[in-house]
Amino acid sequence: MKSRASAGPLSLYVHVPFCRAKCAYCDFYSLPVGTCLDSALADGYVAAVLAHTGILADRSGASGFDTIYVGGGTPTALPMGAFVRLIEGLANLSGPAPVGEWSCEANPESLDAGKLRVLRDAGVNRVSLGLQDMDDDVLRAAGRASTTKADALRALDLIAAEWSGRFSADFICGLPGQTPASLTGGLVRAIDAGAGHVSLYDLTLEAATPLAGAVRAGRTRLPGEDSDRAARCEAERIMGAAGLRRYEVSNYAFPGQESRHNQRYWESGSWIGVGPSASGSVSLPDGSVARSNCARDLDEYIADPVGSSSEEIVAPRDAAFEFLMMGMRTFRGVDAPEFHRRFGVGIETLFGRSIDRHPDLVIAGERGPAPTSEGLDLLNVFLRDCLAELAESAWRPGS
Secondary structure, eight states, rough: OOOOOOOEEEEEEEEOOSSSSSTTTTTTTTTTOOTTTOOHHHHHHHHHHHHHHHHHHHHOOSSSSSEEEEEEEEESOOOOOHHHHHHHHHHHOOOEEEEEEEEEOOOOOGGOOHHHHHHHTTTEEEEEEEEEEHHHHHHHHHHOOOOOOOHHHHHHHHHHHHOEEEEEEEEESSTTTTTTTHHHHHHHHHHHHTTTTTEEEEEEOOOTHHHHHHHTTTTTOOOOHHHHHHHHHHHHHHHHHOOOOOETTTEEOTOOOOOOHHHHHHHTTTTESSSSSOOHHHEHHHOOEEEEESSHHHHHHHHHTTTOEEEEEOOOHHHHHHHHHHHHHHHHOHHHHHHHHHHSSOOHHHHHHHHOTTTTTEESSSEEEEEOOHHHHHHHHHHHHHHHHHHHHHOOTOO
8 A cells, every 4th residue: 555645634543343242233344252352362453453553644644643533343342451552552653742532432331430541541532332222122122232221321320420521422213113212211311411412323224234134034123214203303302402403414412512533524534544344535636535445354454454455546526526425414514615626626517506406405505515404314315416417527637
């Protein structure tokens, strides 16, 4: 892989591929390890990640990271020794300046006071807690065998007592057996415990997952569309009343508590990714994007994290559509001046017909086209037209 100097601030994503148990709906690369992860395997993973991070940071010319996100999998599923080495090692690689935002994902069953102290002492200032729902029947039906309501309540109490940073709570709408009451009951608990950010995702049935197989075979039924809509509407009402505002398709926050790291993705910024299956993206001066992908195999990654990774170049034409697509996921919309700087063409020149065709979905934002509330929910309708308009365009990057 070539050296890629980032044109702007650089972020780091770290993928931890271990979980206590694999959830039936999950298609991310992760390995179920129960309560006991082989220490040699965990140490080998940490050593590979830290070495890979150092190499990629040197190649990018970065003196530090603007944001760091440690996700998975379940980072807190690591044994304490490996967890400490990973977090402290990343702190040593992050440069002399404090990281603007450093997030770490956690699951209730593997979060404890000791790991929260490790995070706080290393400079981590944001925890993302995977709750999904707080009803035991719903969790069991979703194949989330390692987490219970009791675990979730204990984790919320821990965070309230031990954590001085920000925290986010993740939920999924549309799980089998879920009702509006079960979803919103957990949501209220999380907000009362101090969650300043909530991610509320719609369940996506990935074809290869056990849950998708159970639904196809008729062994499991999902809530109907009306129930889903009622649950989401009630959840949004509760969050709005509490002061959280929707700022992205699936994300809500108090003002100032939006995820800076995820905004790097939505604004088509640059980041490096380390850990099995992680991806990275660096914007290049000609408008193209260098997209890297780490091996989706733990043993292969540990043996050679750099050599087992691949890279592809996303051409400026495709990168321009991605820039539009990602920007339109947020209420702020697309940064039109930055679009023009990167691609040498105005966004109205490429997508103006589609923008004019959907005044109910797209409005003029402070920086460029932005979605209405309805536009966030019907984004694909607008994007399909944009893709067709781009295909008909005579624009040739660099001409």
